[in-house]
Amino acid sequence: MKFLTFITILMTTAMLAYATLDMPGFADPSSPASTHVSPVYIQEAYEKTATPNIVTAVLADYRSYDTLGETVVIFTAGVACMMLLRREK
Amino acid sequence: MIRDFEGVIIKTVCRALVPFIQLYGLYVIAHGHYSPGGGFQGGCILAASFILMALAYDINEVKKRLSEKMNTIFCSLGVIIYAGIGILCLILGANYLDYGILHKILPADPAHARSLGILGVEIGVGFTVMAVMVSIFLNIASGGEHEGEEN
Numbered sequence: 001m002k003f004l005t006f007i008t009i010l011m012t013t014a015m016l017a018y019a020t021l022d023m024p025g026f027a028d029p030s031s032p033a034s035t036h037v038s039p040v041y042i043q044e045a046y047e048k049t050a051t052p053n054i055v056t057a058v059l060a061d062y063r064s065y066d067t068l069g070e071t072v073v074i075f076t077a078g079v080a081c082m083m084l085l086r087r088e089k
Numbered sequence: 090m091i092r093d094f095e096g097v098i099i100k101t102v103c104r105a106l107v108p109f110i111q112l113y114g115l116y117v118i119a120h121g122h123y124s125p126g127g128g129f130q131g132g133c134i135l136a137a138s139f140i141l142m143a144l145a146y147d148i149n150e151v152k153k154r155l156s157e158k159m160n161t162i163f164c165s166l167g168v169i170i171y172a173g174i175g176i177l178c179l180i181l182g183a184n185y186l187d188y189g190i191l192h193k194i195l196p197a198d199p200a201h202a203r204s205l206g207i208l209g210v211e212i213g214v215g216f217t218v219m220a221v222m223v224s225i226f227l228n229i230a231s232g233g234e235h236e237g238e239e240n
Contacts, residue, residue, distance in 0.1 A: 039209040048189075050204040051122045060125065064186045068171055069213050070129075075168050081131030082161075085233030 095148040103145035110138040118215045124203060128214025135215065136222030148227055149236050157227075167217030174209050186210075203209050 003081055024031030051057040059067055118131030143151045175186040183190035188206025189199040197205060227235055 018212065022181050030230055042197055050200040050206065051207060053122055053124065055125070056127055056207060056211075058107050058120050060121075061188065062224050064175075064210060067210070067214065068175070068186070071168055071171055071217050073222050075164055075217050078164050078217075078224050081225045085228040 093150075096145070098102035099145050100213045102181075107142055110141070111135055114138065114215075118211055119149055119208070121211050122207065128211040128216055131160075131211075132215040132218025133222060135219040136226070137218075139223045140226050142225065143230065149232055151223070151227070154233070155223060157224075158223050163216050164224065165217075167213040167215065167220070170213030170216065171210050174206060174213070 024033075026036065041054055041062065045054045045057040045062075046052060049057045049061050051061070092123070114131045114134035114137075116131075117126040117134055121127035121130055121131070139143050139151050139155060162220060173190075174188070177194075178190050179185050179186050181190045188203045189207050190202075192199045192202035195205055
């Protein structure tokens, strides 16, 4: 059984390592993210959101669903901690 | 449970620092449009001021200023502000969290309405992060056995 697990892990690792060969290089200027997404943010973020800090514009406007999810995760963590630990003396 | 102890230097320094830490936290939240910062970071700084108070004094001193009831309300208030702004956009006829439409009710053009929408959302995030950090600290530091509300 251990041998089978080892083989499975090895094959999955090899598959993932092979798949990374298709990824664009780090900070490659001709990758899709750099040719389609980033320039739009850099050129339009200030005109459309009047926010000089592009990071904030992307975080809270373009990707605000993501940030809503993050806030709910923190809220859930707090509520879970309360429910697990809190008890009256 | 963190207990009160006699430490004049620690208490005095804490008393002098806490207002400035809180002011800085509010600055980080409000200034997220122009510099690194925003709701998460500012909320953490605000929570740090309460945690410093709990360390220098004791837990009851924090609960006098930020009662457990208010803390729990703040936890959910932040998420409600965030989701509420999204639903407000929905009611005004745009997509969920599409702040541009807020120019109908705010005295600003769509671009500045987006800016104000971002600010509102950051304030909501700040509320939740601050309240959750304080609540987790109090619960873990005391094993969940800090004293209940004095009713």
